[in-house]
Amino acid sequence: MVRFLPNHLLKYLGFDRVVVGTVTADPWEGNSKSKHGQRIWRYPATKSMVNWLGLPGLGAERVADILYGFGNHGVPITINFMSTPGKQGSELLADLQKTARITKELPFVDAWQLNISCPNTHGSSGQDSRRDYQKQLGAMFGAVEEVIGYVPRLEVKVSPDLDIKRVRDIVDVSSNHSVVSKFVIGNTTTEHDSDYIEFSPGVGGASGDAVYNRSFAVQKMFANEIESRGLPHGLRVCGGIRSAQRARQRVSYGPVKGIEFFTPLIYEGPKLLRELRAA
């Protein structure tokens, strides 16, 4: 009974699902701390944050042990994953496959999310040529497909900083891989708009109110591509969704299948879930 309550806490708070990640195959320390000793900056006046974590984590095996040891979570789990920073080519693909293989064995894990949008790691793929970018993305989807199967269980988490050309590149490649089910829009932005981020640390990705407009703009691009091409993909939306009004605005555009949030939960607390559910 004592275990029952904490195990189901997330469910009773109102979550339908929990996304765990980003998981990398190997343990990784993340980026070094700034001269002020931090990797996260809060901007409470604008309900925004900047993080420069760079995917610190315990590695897939340890994460799987912890999740397994926790028992019944009461809600399904999505594993958000990416390759351990620094890996390239076949090593990168093997790293993704290792995480997929390990987490596939876990009860309650029924979906994966590939984080192709961390602004703090993995170099600047934004500069790659269209051909190279599509080739790399296709290789990653193909590698994951080999492990989790050719059924739509992989979400692709994208950046809110994409332009329409990159959106089309991603949609083109995704439509050739049956494993891709949804696009998650989106991650943090490298744009530190001074209206939201007073005194930018000069590194990291901004979230909360600072990313709301960008994330919504990219959501519209994906929605238009999906609908105009008649594709089966859904959307999961996140980025500054901290009120019922914002949630309504976001779910009204395109095939939205769910809302995720991180920064709003920190500023608003779990009461936000009740407010959104009531709406």
Ligand SMILES: Cc1cc2nc3c(=O)[nH]c(=O)nc-3n(C[C@H](O)[C@H](O)[C@H](O)COP(=O)(O)O)c2cc1C
């Ligand atoms: C401290 C912090 C750490 C994050 N770490 C990850 C991560 O490891 N993987 C990931 O895909 N997104 C990560 N994100 C991005 C969030 O999941 C989310 O996509 C983004 O912050 C925009 O949504 P929000 O405004 O609701 O926070 C992180 C965000 C914050 C603030």
